[in-house]
Amino acid sequence: METKDFGVHTGGSVSGSFGDKMVLVGNKRRMQENNVEVGPEVDNALAIAHTNFSVDQSALLALKAHITSDPQNILTANWSSPSNSDICNWVGVTCGARHHRVMALNLSFMGLAGVIPPHLGNLSFLIELDLKNNSFHGPLPQELSRLRRLKKINFGNNNFMGTIPSWFGSFAKLESFKLHSYNFLHI
Template identity: 55%
Template sequence: MEKASSFQPLAFLLTSLHLLATCSLAMNISTDQSSLLTLKAHITSDPHHILSTNWSSSTSVCNWIGITCGSRHLRVTVVNISDMGFTGIVRPQLGNLSFLVSIDLSYNNFHGERPPEFSRLRKLRVIDLSFNNFTGEIPKFLGDFQQRRI
């Protein structure tokens, strides 16, 4: 009887840690999803109906067209929505994609300022914003990327 009771605290601890990790993962991927849904909400033209038929809160963000998630943390690591004919504004919430390594928004019709919040993306290594209609000066932080087209 004593052996069984000595395992109960360990079992409780392991179960608690598993639940905490699961909740943490869900909250983090929900932050990624929310950031991308904000981008979607500010896209005024989607001529191929890519976002309206695919980017939905009813499916995992990791299954969305143009989105790749890392296998280890299941967080958004790549956004590649190049040449999809989108028109709209890139919102600062993309700066919340803390596991983002590469972003390619080239060959669309995005306009407005380039979000300075991109500077918060410490894992970002590749950025391509070329062939859009962004205005204003190119932020200094964009010079820090290994591969960039602005």
């Protein structure tokens, strides 16, 4: 019987393609297309991979729900359409090859208006966040402080209000932080 390496390691993560259909056979699963049996470790790893993908998808859909204006219909037409359910193919989203997690979100120059929801803080693999030249407003949610991998942030030319959050100083990997033409009060 053919075996397939799913990259499963104790306490590790899963890499590889999981597009094959699975059916339950006793207490093992069989990949229908490749006739490969997998045990409970792979089932657990598949569940973790799906959960992480769902967390990222939920965060992006929460952002979309908080958009009050999308004049070019970019997010409306592209994000979560039946023909484009893979978030890694959504406009403005870049995923990592290994984990298929959102690593960059670039919605610059899209003319979007709305507020940043706290759910965006769940994009735990995010390295780059670029929202420049839009009309985002309101305060930045505290939950963004959980984005410990961030290296680049660009919030320039938006309408954020309040003070510049002190927790921006806690991003150890931050290399670039742009807030030109902002409405923040100085701290």
